[in-house]
Amino acid sequence: MVNLVLGGDSEKKIQQISLSDNTVSRRIEEMSIDIKEQVIRAIKDAGLFALPLDESTDVSSYSQLLVFTRYVHEGKFKGEFLFCQPLETTIKGEDIMKGVTNYFSELGLAWKNVCAVCTDGAPAMLGSKSGFVSRVKEIAPEVAVTHCMIHRQALASRTLPRELQAILDNAIKIVNYVKSMPVNTRLFKQLCKGFDSEHQPLLFYTKVRWLSKGNVLNRVFELREELKMFLDMQDKEPFFSMIHFGNHV
Template sequence: MDSSGAFWQQTSKVVEASYEITMLIAKSKKSHNMGETVIKPSVLRAAELVLRKDSANKLSQISLSNDTVKGRIDEMSQDIKDQVLDQVRASPVFAIQLDETTDVAQCYQPLMYARFMSGNSVKEEMLFCYPMESYTTAADIFQVVSNFSQKNQLSWDSLVGVCTDGAPAMLGLQSGFITRVKEKSPSAMGTHCILHREALASRTLPAEMRDVMNLAIKVVNFIKAGALNSRLFKQLCVDMDSEHQALLFHT
């Protein structure tokens, strides 16, 4: 192998090592500058002690700066997104589920998931989480979904199902989100999220079962209302030799 071939092979290995370390940083959910401040100095010092100084010099070529790590995480994220979109576009039909979350800064963020065919199996992946800075009406939410579908060439004709919660903005007969989706894809079937179905079903329980559920809710709310109550409940579970000692708030 000539010198130019060896150079490009070495460069390729350096880039590959940088991506591998970047992936570990991303999976650990640590700060991006961890690579430059912790990982790289540790690797160089270990290489210098265990191997030779020239080995450490080769490893010093690995770029792990904050901007480099961020850029490569963005590249890997975009690659995953492209792979998911390719599979959705290749599927003969697909369905979407739309839900929303409000973060600690009171920012409304709709999330859209897609369920599609991939080979002989059905897969489900998240497509986007988009922050909405102003209004959150059905028209605004539909515009976000429509823009995403148009930008990523998702055909409305292949859409066969839409799953949402029971909010008026979603289920409104005149201008709800599902109504607007059916204008684009008349064959799409609207369904109700199963978690919200359970919440609706709890409202029509017989009197005896409703009393039991209300009592359980009061107990849970009382225990989770303060840190002291939670600690006393944990101690009670320990005294009773209970298998579990923590009480979940949302179940």
């Protein structure tokens, strides 16, 4: 950038200026504060805003309150991450309410401007007497409450009919067979490349990221011909036939 604006000589001079860790840290912090101020200003200009929020436990077993926001900016819906705050003791509705209220007070946001709240089905969120939503309703009775769509679909996906569960289990076995060994991964990639397939790698399924369930099945279906040929070459074709694509997909 300096080279384009000021020329090569200025670029060399800039490169000779060393930045300490404190300087880099300070500039990152200043940029973070600036972004935060822009988001808060846009929320206030919008008038009404929604609060999707969730409580999640991190890898260190600490409970983190994650709060997002949605609002209208220049005629378009915008979604932004608002803040993250650790819940150091209990994880109750009053703890969540206190954390959000303190944040609002610090930045000059008002509960009367909250038009909707979206949470999961945890008791701390939806408890009828002391849940977070109940406490919000006491302050803002008109607020709309919705249950997170992703959580609802995740709950629905936990129980599958026996035949569909068998298909998923067998598809995961096939994916693991191909991807668990580097040589199989490389051979399958070359096979897909030789057939000009739309995709080359398969996708892993993990329970932590439940949306991967559908993505894995879609990818296996899209590469079903390549997989059939590859497993036939590996003398594993009966392994593939257990999925029965023609009957269930």
